[in-house]
Amino acid sequence: MASTKAILAGLGAISALAAGTGINPCAAAAPAGPDLKRKQPEIERIVGAISPRRIEATIRKLVGFHTRHTMSETESDTVGIGAARRWIRSEFERCNAANGGRLQVAFDSHVAPVSRRISRPTEIVNVVATLPGTQEGAKDRIYVVSGHYDSRNTDVMDEKGYAPGANDDASGTAAVMEMACVMSRHQFDATIVFMTVAAEEQGLLGAAHWAEQAKQQKLDIAGMFTNDIIGSSRDEHGKIDDKQVRLFAEGIPVEKEMSEAVRTLVQTGGENDSISRQLARHVKEQGERYVPGFKVSVVQRRDRYLRGGDHMPFLERGYAALRFTEPNEDFKHQHQNVRTENGVVIGDMPEYNDYNYIAKVARVNAAALATLALAPAAPRMVQLRTAQLENDSTLVWQANVEPDLAGYRIVWRDTTAADWQGARWVGNVTEAKVPLSKDNYFFGVQAVDKDGNASVAAYPVPLR
Numbered sequence: 001m002a003s004t005k006a007i008l009a010g011l012g013a014i015s016a017l018a019a020g021t022g023i024n025p026c027a028a029a030a031p032a033g034p035d036l037k038r039k040q041p042e043i044e045r046i047v048g049a050i051s052p053r054r055i056e057a058t059i060r061k062l063v064g065f066h067t068r069h070t071m072s073e074t075e076s077d078t079v080g081i082g083a084a085r086r087w088i089r090s091e092f093e094r095c096n097a098a099n100g101g102r103l104q105v106a107f108d109s110h111v112a113p114v115s116r117r118i119s120r121p122t123e124i125v126n127v128v129a130t131l132p133g134t135q136e137g138a139k140d141r142i143y144v145v146s147g148h149y150d151s152r153n154t155d156v157m158d159e160k161g162y163a164p165g166a167n168d169d170a171s172g173t174a175a176v177m178e179m180a181c182v183m184s185r186h187q188f189d190a191t192i193v194f195m196t197v198a199a200e201e202q203g204l205l206g207a208a209h210w211a212e213q214a215k216q217q218k219l220d221i222a223g224m225f226t227n228d229i230i231g232s233s234r235d236e237h238g239k240i241d242d243k244q245v246r247l248f249a250e251g252i253p254v255e256k257e258m259s260e261a262v263r264t265l266v267q268t269g270g271e272n273d274s275i276s277r278q279l280a281r282h283v284k285e286q287g288e289r290y291v292p293g294f295k296v297s298v299v300q301r302r303d304r305y306l307r308g309g310d311h312m313p314f315l316e317r318g319y320a321a322l323r324f325t326e327p328n329e330d331f332k333h334q335h336q337n338v339r340t341e342n343g344v345v346i347g348d349m350p351e352y353n354d355y356n357y358i359a360k361v362a363r364v365n366a367a368a369l370a371t372l373a374l375a376p377a378a379p380r381m382v383q384l385r386t387a388q389l390e391n392d393s394t395l396v397w398q399a400n401v402e403p404d405l406a407g408y409r410i411v412w413r414d415t416t417a418a419d420w421q422g423a424r425w426v427g428n429v430t431e432a433k434v435p436l437s438k439d440n441y442f443f444g445v446q447a448v449d450k451d452g453n454a455s456v457a458a459y460p461v462p463l464r
Helices: 004-010 041-049 052-063 081-098 170-183 205-216 260-267 275-290 312-316 355-374
Strands: 104-112 122-131 141-148 191-197 220-227 244-249 295-299 321-325 339-341 344-346 380-385 393-398 405-414 422-427 431-434 441-449 461-463
Touching: 041 170, 041 275, 041 355, 052 081, 052 170, 052 355, 081 104, 081 122, 081 170, 081 191, 104 205, 122 170, 122 205, 141 170, 141 205, 141 355, 170 191, 170 220, 170 355, 191 205, 191 355, 205 220, 205 312, 220 355, 244 275, 244 355, 275 295, 275 321, 275 355, 312 321, 321 355, 380 441, 393 441, 405 431, 422 431
Parallel strands: 141 191, 141 220, 220 321, 244 295, 380 461
Antiparallel strands: 104 122, 122 191, 244 321, 339 344, 380 393, 393 431, 405 422, 405 441
C-alpha cells in the first residue's frame, strides 16, 4: 500500500492538516473553504491572559486551609473543606461580578452514604460555575473542565492531619478557577462548565454525582477534561520536563457487554477512533497551535496504569472524557504525610510546584475549550457507503443546524497513524467522495464555521 504522502504527491497535492490546509486531492479547482490555519485573535487573548502569579496565589490559599479532606471540618471559616469550598465559590462570584455576570455559580451537593472510604454520611459539594452558550443550535452543547479540591494524607481516612494537596489537586483546581475568570470575559456559542469537585480521593464521588445527574437529565456533554496532578515539571530524580503534558484518552470503552457502537468500531478497525480519542486529537492540535513549543502527549489509555480520576465517571456514562497529568509524577510529593526522612522532605507542598508549567497546561485547556465552544458540533450520522466495490470512498452525514456553519471537510490518515494526515474541504454538502480506499485509510468528517473553527472529527460507520 502506498503511503498517504505518496498518493497525494501523485495527485499534485501534499496533505498538511497540521498547517490547517483544506486539501482537495481530486481537482485543482476545489471550492475555497475558511482559513483553518489562522489563529483566532480572541483565543490568543484568552491564552495570553492566563496568569501563573494568580494560579500560585490560588494554590497557596487552598493549602492554607490545613486540610481539604472530604470528611474534614465544615463549620470553620479558616480550616477544612467547608471553608475551602466557600472560598472557591466566593472567587467564582468575584470574577463573575467583574466580568459582567456571565457565570452561573452554584453548589452541587449530595450526601454520600457510608462506604469503603466514607466512615459516616457526608455531604459532598462540588462548586460549579457555568458559562452559558449564546448561539441557538449550539447553546445546549456542553463542555466540562474540572479539578478536584479535596486532599488526603498517606491514610486516606485521616480527616484532621495536615494535607496541603498543592499538586494533588490544588494545581488542577487553580487552573480551572483561572480559566473560569479569564474565559467568562468572552462569549461562546456552546456552554462551558468550570467545576471544582470534591471526594475524588474517596472514590470519585463528586464527579460521579454530577455525571449521573447529567445523564439523567439527558444533557449534551460533548467533551470533558479533568486536570489532576498538573503541578510539577520535575521528576523524582530532579530532571525537569516543562515542555509537555500527558493527555490520557480511552479507546474501546470498558463495558461488561459490547454495545453496538463499540462492536462497529471493532469490526471496522476503529479502536483508535473512539469519541475520546477524537476529542484528544482536537486538544492536541489546538493546544499545540496556541501554546507553541509545548507538546500534548496523548497516552492511549483511560488513565495511568490501574489508576483513575474524575473523567472516569463521565466515560462510564458514555461521554468523551480526558485526563491531563504532568509528564513524570514524583510520588514523594503526593498522598504522603508531610515529614522529613534522611534529609529528604516528603509531602505535597506548594514549593514543589512549577507555576509557569501549570499556566501552560491551563492555556492548552483554555485553547481547546474555546475552539470547541466556538466551533460547530461534530457531524452526526456519518456513514461510509459500501454498496459498491470501488477504491473511492463516499461519505454521507446529517446536516448541522448552527447558523454560522460554512461547510465540512473530510480528514484521513494511514491505518498506522495516530493523527490526521490529510484533509479535503468539500463545502456545505452532506455527501462527498474522495479517491482513497476505505480499506487503506481511516476517515472522519468535521463541521467548520465561517471563522474557520473546526469541530471534532466524527468517525463513519458502514452504510450498507
